[in-house]
Amino acid sequence: MAIPPKEPLRYPVTAGSTAVICVDMQNIFCDPRDPVNEMVPSIIPNVQALLAAAREAGLPVIYLRHVVRGDGSDTGRMKDISPQVDERLKAGTWNVEIIPELTPEPGDIVVDKPFFGGFTGTDLDTILRGKGIDTAIICGTRTNICCETTARQATEREYKVIFASDANAASGKPDMGWGEVSAEENHRMALTILACNFARVASTAEILAEIRALKGLQAAS
Amino acid sequence: MAIPPKEPLRYPVTAGSTAVICVDMQNIFCDPRDPVNEMVPSIIPNVQALLAAAREAGLPVIYLRHVVRGDGSDTGRMKDISPQVDERLKAGTWNVEIIPELTPEPGDIVVDKPFFGGFTGTDLDTILRGKGIDTAIICGTRTNICCETTARQATEREYKVIFASDANAASGKPDMGWGEVSAEENHRMALTILACNFARVASTAEILAEIRALKGLQAAS
Numbered sequence: 001m002a003i004p005p006k007e008p009l010r011y012p013v014t015a016g017s018t019a020v021i022c023v024d025m026q027n028i029f030c031d032p033r034d035p036v037n038e039m040v041p042s043i044i045p046n047v048q049a050l051l052a053a054a055r056e057a058g059l060p061v062i063y064l065r066h067v068v069r070g071d072g073s074d075t076g077r078m079k080d081i082s083p084q085v086d087e088r089l090k091a092g093t094w095n096v097e098i099i100p101e102l103t104p105e106p107g108d109i110v111v112d113k114p115f116f117g118g119f120t121g122t123d124l125d126t127i128l129r130g131k132g133i134d135t136a137i138i139c140g141t142r143t144n145i146c147c148e149t150t151a152r153q154a155t156e157r158e159y160k161v162i163f164a165s166d167a168n169a170a171s172g173k174p175d176m177g178w179g180e181v182s183a184e185e186n187h188r189m190a191l192t193i194l195a196c197n198f199a200r201v202a203s204t205a206e207i208l209a210e211i212r213a214l215k216g217l218q219a220a221s
Numbered sequence: 222m223a224i225p226p227k228e229p230l231r232y233p234v235t236a237g238s239t240a241v242i243c244v245d246m247q248n249i250f251c252d253p254r255d256p257v258n259e260m261v262p263s264i265i266p267n268v269q270a271l272l273a274a275a276r277e278a279g280l281p282v283i284y285l286r287h288v289v290r291g292d293g294s295d296t297g298r299m300k301d302i303s304p305q306v307d308e309r310l311k312a313g314t315w316n317v318e319i320i321p322e323l324t325p326e327p328g329d330i331v332v333d334k335p336f337f338g339g340f341t342g343t344d345l346d347t348i349l350r351g352k353g354i355d356t357a358i359i360c361g362t363r364t365n366i367c368c369e370t371t372a373r374q375a376t377e378r379e380y381k382v383i384f385a386s387d388a389n390a391a392s393g394k395p396d397m398g399w400g401e402v403s404a405e406e407n408h409r410m411a412l413t414i415l416a417c418n419f420a421r422v423a424s425t426a427e428i429l430a431e432i433r434a435l436k437g438l439q440a441a442s
Contacts, residue, residue, distance in 0.1 A: 002256055003393035003401055009301055035223055076379045080230055081418055116418070120377040144414050149377070152370055156341040158297045165398075172224035176416035177386075178409040180224055188399040189410045193365050195397035197302055197337070 009200040011135055011160040013210035019060040019133045020050055021118060023140030023147045023168075025102050026065050028088060028095035030141065039169035039183050040141055044101050046167035046204040047139050053208050055105065057215040060131055062124070063104055066146065067096045067112040074114045074121070118150035125157060135160040137207060138199075143170035144190045151199050161199035164207055165191055230421040232356055232381040234431035240281040240354045241271055242339060244361030244368045244389075246323050247286050249309060249316035251362065260390035260404050261362055265322050267388035267425040268360050274429050276326065278436040281352055283345070284325055287367065288317045288333040295335045295342070339371035346378060356381040358428060359420075360388035365411045372420050382420035385428055386412055 025047060030040045054061050068075050070090030079085050089096055091112070104110055113122045128136070136159050138151050147168045151161045170187035174180055195201040246268060251261045275282050289296050291311030299306050310317055312333070325331055334343045349357070357380050359372050368389045372382045391408035395401055416422040 003395045003403075004257065005395045006397065007304075008397060011301075036225065077376050077381065080232075080381070081376075083228075115377050117373070117377050145418050149373055152338070152373065155298050155302075156336045156338050156370070160298065160301070173413045173417050174224045174226045176227065176229060176413050176422070178412050178416075181410060181413050182224075186410070186414075189402060189407070191399050192394045192397050192402050193407075195399075196394050197366055201397070 006196050008195055009160075011162055011200045013137065013162065013207060013214060014135055015057075015214045017132055018135040018137060019062055019128060019131065020054040020137045020139065021062050021064060021150065022047060022051060022102065023064045023118065023138065023150055024066050024142070025063070025140050026096050026098055029066075030099045036171040037141070037169070039171070039187065043139070043141070043167050043169045044099075046164065047102060049208055050137065050139055050164065050167055050204060050211075051102065053211040053215075054137075055107070057211050059211065059214075060133065061104075061108040062127065063098055063108060063110045064118045064124070064140070064146070064150065065096055065098065065110060065112050066114075066116070067091050068114050078115055116146045116149040117153045118146070119153040119157065128159070133159070135162065137162045137164065139164040139167035139204075141169040143168040143187050148190050148194065151194055155198045161194075162207060163191070163194050163199040163201045165201050165203050167204045227417050229416055230381075232383055232421045234358070234383065234428060234435060235356055236278075236435045238353055239356040239358065240283055240349060240352065241275040241358045241360065242283050242285060242371065243268060243272060243323065244285045244339065244359065244371055245287050245363070246284070246361050247317050247319055250287075251320045257392040258362070258390070260392070260408065264360070264362070264388050264390045265320075267385065268323060270429055271358065271360055271385065271388055271425060271432075272323065274432040274436075275358075276328070278432050280432065280435075281354065282325075282329040283348065284319060284329060284331045285339045285345070285361070285367070285371065286317055286319065286331060286333050287335075287337070288312050289335050299336055337367045337370040338374045339367070340374040340378065349380070354380070356383065358383045358385065360385040360425075362390040364389040364391035364408050369411050369415065372415060376419045382415075383428060384412070384415050384420040384422045386422050386424050388425045
């Protein structure tokens with residue numbers, strides 16, 4: 001049957017009320033030796049550019065990391081989904097550190113979360129509200145899981161989400177009964193669903209141009 | 222690159238701590254004259270069977286409906302996404318009523334929600350906790366939007382989610398820049414992502430057998 005067209009969301013990058021949220025760019029989810037991280041190397045330059053532009057324009061930069069206590073106390077359903085989570089994402093280990101290419105800078109904020117969503121069991125909402133943020137640019141890994149869950153959570157908390165199409169990385173999915181799915185297919189589908197129902201989806205180049213235009217506005221004022 | 226296999230989640234249907242959540246089976250989202258509802262007719266018998274079996278086994282049946290005030294006061298981002306939402310989902314109209322094939326019965330609970338997720342702005346969590354529910358069977362429409370958002374929310378609230386593969390209906394998505402997606406493709410991808418990271422995905426027949434076995438257990442005890 002014919003699928004009716006849909007007008008995309010057009011949230012602008014705004015001065016004073018936009019933050020960049022960089023999701024899970026930590027060693028374990030970026031290690032190029034792990035095939036599930038295959039898309040990550042391609043997005044690192046884009047994430048670097050977004051964070052650098054945000055800092056220069058005075059937009060808050062917020063890193064999310066998936067980190068657990070390691071004693072099993074904060075991993076219920078998460079441990080069902082990923083039985084090794086207490087070892088793999090234990091606080092203080094190399095696995096949970098942000099990759100060297102994206103080391104947080106002074107003034108950046110790091111939020112550790114025990115699950116996929118940035119708002120689950122964290123002070124992210126408090127931080128964003130305290131700063132008067134109403135628009136969140138989302139980049140990082142992985143598109144369908146932590147990035148998309150955080151985007152859905154933000155939208156349902158009334159934030160305006162701008163999802164960077166080429167600064168989020170997906171992974172492939174095995175055949176769970178409905179066929180194997182490549183990282184590229186997974187990524188494309190997530191962008192389509194996000195663009196239809198949850199977020200403005202825009203390229204890094206588009207977002208960078210808007211962030212840089214803000215800086216020009218601020219310099220001129 | 223090779224995609225590593227993943228063990229599926231195996232949450233059982235349990236006596237006394239499982240509820241069935243029936244998502245958005247309301248006139249507007251089921252009307253067969255609207256092509257976006259193309260998958261809905263095929264799931265109605267399965268949803269009917271799940272709800273009937275749940276009632277017979279004494280499992281709570283909870284309906285979600287997407288309903289807004291209609292005065293614009295509770296539609297911020299939702300109105301950005303769906304500009305006609307205040308007319309289309311206004312409380313008291315035919316659009317928001319549960320379809321006649323699934324009319325709620327005495328003892329069922331109806332929860333109205335102003336957004337996609339069942340937990341957003343509602344008392345769903347209070348209801349489930351109050352009843353000691355830790356496992357939620359999800360059926361209804363639409364797979365990727367309200368059903369999947371509710372599933373992700375439930376999982377991150379530590380509920381065990383059982384997602385009915387053939388009692389949830391997806392819609393097709395237009396080309397937002399990454400190609401048109403059919404309802405079937407959308408549905409298949411959502412089931413794969415849910416099965417990998419958020420839920421047990423099981424057929425109506427499997428779930429029905431487990432619900433009916435509970436009833437047998439109860440009768441024998």
